[in-house]
Amino acid sequence: MMQTLNAYTEIVGHDVIDQLRQLAEPLKGRKVVHVNSTRMGGGVAEILAKLVPLMNELGLDTHWEVINGNAEFYQCTKSFHNALQGNTIAIPESQLRNFEEVNRQNAEQLRPVLEDADIAFIHDPQPAPLLSSFPERRGKWIWRCHIDVSRPHRPVWKYLRGFLTGYDASIWSLPDFAQTLPHPQYIIPPSIDPLSEKNIALPDSDITAVYERFDIDPERPLVTQVSRFDRFKDPVGVIESYRLSKRFVPALQLVLAGGGATDDPEGEAVLNEVYDATNGDPDIKILLLPSDAHRTINALQRASDIVMQKSTREGFGLTVTEGLWKGKPVIGGNTGGIRLQVINHHTGFLVSTPEGAALRTRYLLNHRDILDTMGIKAREFVREHFLLTRHLREYLTLMVVLMNDHPERVELS
Amino acid sequence: MKNHNDSRPFAFKDCALAAIATGRRAQNLRELRDQLLQVEAGSLYYHFWGGRLRPQFDEPEYNNDFAAWARHSLHDHVIAERLAVVDPMDYDSLEDLRGEVVDVIEERLAEQEFVPWAKSDEQFSFIRSQIIVFDTRKSIEDPTGLAHEIPHSSTSSIFYHFIDARRRTPDGQDDFSTWLRGFGERYEPLLARIADVDPYFASLSELRSQLTAVFGDYFSGMAQGGGK
Numbered sequence: 001m002m003q004t005l006n007a008y009t010e011i012v013g014h015d016v017i018d019q020l021r022q023l024a025e026p027l028k029g030r031k032v033v034h035v036n037s038t039r040m041g042g043g044v045a046e047i048l049a050k051l052v053p054l055m056n057e058l059g060l061d062t063h064w065e066v067i068n069g070n071a072e073f074y075q076c077t078k079s080f081h082n083a084l085q086g087n088t089i090a091i092p093e094s095q096l097r098n099f100e101e102v103n104r105q106n107a108e109q110l111r112p113v114l115e116d117a118d119i120a121f122i123h124d125p126q127p128a129p130l131l132s133s134f135p136e137r138r139g140k141w142i143w144r145c146h147i148d149v150s151r152p153h154r155p156v157w158k159y160l161r162g163f164l165t166g167y168d169a170s171i172w173s174l175p176d177f178a179q180t181l182p183h184p185q186y187i188i189p190p191s192i193d194p195l196s197e198k199n200i201a202l203p204d205s206d207i208t209a210v211y212e213r214f215d216i217d218p219e220r221p222l223v224t225q226v227s228r229f230d231r232f233k234d235p236v237g238v239i240e241s242y243r244l245s246k247r248f249v250p251a252l253q254l255v256l257a258g259g260g261a262t263d264d265p266e267g268e269a270v271l272n273e274v275y276d277a278t279n280g281d282p283d284i285k286i287l288l289l290p291s292d293a294h295r296t297i298n299a300l301q302r303a304s305d306i307v308m309q310k311s312t313r314e315g316f317g318l319t320v321t322e323g324l325w326k327g328k329p330v331i332g333g334n335t336g337g338i339r340l341q342v343i344n345h346h347t348g349f350l351v352s353t354p355e356g357a358a359l360r361t362r363y364l365l366n367h368r369d370i371l372d373t374m375g376i377k378a379r380e381f382v383r384e385h386f387l388l389t390r391h392l393r394e395y396l397t398l399m400v401v402l403m404n405d406h407p408e409r410v411e412l413s
Numbered sequence: 414m415k416n417h418n419d420s421r422p423f424a425f426k427d428c429a430l431a432a433i434a435t436g437r438r439a440q441n442l443r444e445l446r447d448q449l450l451q452v453e454a455g456s457l458y459y460h461f462w463g464g465r466l467r468p469q470f471d472e473p474e475y476n477n478d479f480a481a482w483a484r485h486s487l488h489d490h491v492i493a494e495r496l497a498v499v500d501p502m503d504y505d506s507l508e509d510l511r512g513e514v515v516d517v518i519e520e521r522l523a524e525q526e527f528v529p530w531a532k533s534d535e536q537f538s539f540i541r542s543q544i545i546v547f548d549t550r551k552s553i554e555d556p557t558g559l560a561h562e563i564p565h566s567s568t569s570s571i572f573y574h575f576i577d578a579r580r581r582t583p584d585g586q587d588d589f590s591t592w593l594r595g596f597g598e599r600y601e602p603l604l605a606r607i608a609d610v611d612p613y614f615a616s617l618s619e620l621r622s623q624l625t626a627v628f629g630d631y632f633s634g635m636a637q638g639g640g641k
Binding site: 025409 | 427429430431432433434436455467533534536538540543544545546547548549550565566567569581
């Protein structure tokens, strides 16, 4: 169901919604197009599913388009993803040519909508070459990078950079990710939607249902990591951490819940590694959930005592934001956007090893009062900084700046 | 008795900052000094003041980004403490502020045999910002309205009127004081109390609370005293 802006007032207050309406005023009627590579699965699709209707409600003529690719295309873009996060990967020339050809084909299909756009947001590397098919474009084109590109594999970055230099601006989740490009690079962290199925308040019956459905004992402590089965999320490291903790907290249970995304061909291999690592422990639940199991994930996070996100590379880490919003301290990998959200001793703990994660798990489970206090702080921190309304405000701000040719100060009448 | 500013009513505005990476980074204290010498002044402004509109707790350990980085990434407590007490309000211009920060860093560099370094993924990234200012469509003609409106103002509106104003007005004053001066000497006691509110060592929500108290106390006192 589409949520209206007024529905957010109860959560963020009138001022925040009024700000959005005022900022959107000069953008009314402008045609805005978002393009990414999947409509289901992954944080980008989740954000766009909410952001686009809200932009429309504010009077912007906003569209969301998805490019289509073949298996070789997704293999190539998955390699991009891994390489941009630092893995040394050689991508076959044939895959690169296919990547470019798929983009050319998509450009033709999207030509009517993109040619007229006042502002086009192109998300992540998959559709990045679209720009080169629109030399006569009239609008501003912005490349939005959701990936941790702080230490990219240089040959792949160099290849992709060639498609990015023509953009009018780019957006990065953290300053550390920004690379040298000949245009303004804006810093906008992503966000969660407090009214989505994944984050909305749930009745106790939903929580009880997940205990029963997944054979979780509600009387025993539970640590949960929700994320794709991806090596950068270090699910095997989470299991190691659980084993170290369980020596001291024998009742501990662990849930690793992951969804697949249509553009991630590696998930199955990682999932098999994870199954092997469980070694048949009945207190470890590996849950492969469909991409629309939002309410189930919501309930699992709420059923948990601690949310874990032990990534070794992370763009932003929306599952961290989700956990914090549910009033759970988060034990997170000391990387990327997790650093922006997990503040040691306030909203959780940053860790670098399974041992560190185990130590913090034991600490929190043995200090319930501190766990509860951190949970309260965590929720308020998200309310202030990482909800969809803040994200929308920053997009509107950026669009206003771009429509005014980047002056340092824009005074709207 | 006249209770109107001859020039104009007070229009409440609000603002939003767009943060932009400058591409300048520092890995160690010497590089921080070198980049500080070259970075545009607006970046200094952002790292001293812009943090108010970024994700942080209301009681941050340090009030500017340079001090926080020195403590958390360089692990040099001495330079962190020295940078933390640099108050941008003490300097007439951002160039003067730049000079002071560079001096503090050079003093520390001279004291040590080794230059403190950060881990490779904990570089200091210099940011600058663009500001969008918009009208809230709320305005007042009578200063007593400040007592009613301030508690309901957004923190970014407080930023615009109480912090950003010092950068854009010729005499470096906040907007409330500038407007109240338009009434002549009538509000001198109130102006003195506003001047006591330190914008640097308080979060925006604390500033809003302090200003709410200042205006609330002053105008309720006026009402009880039959008007000044």
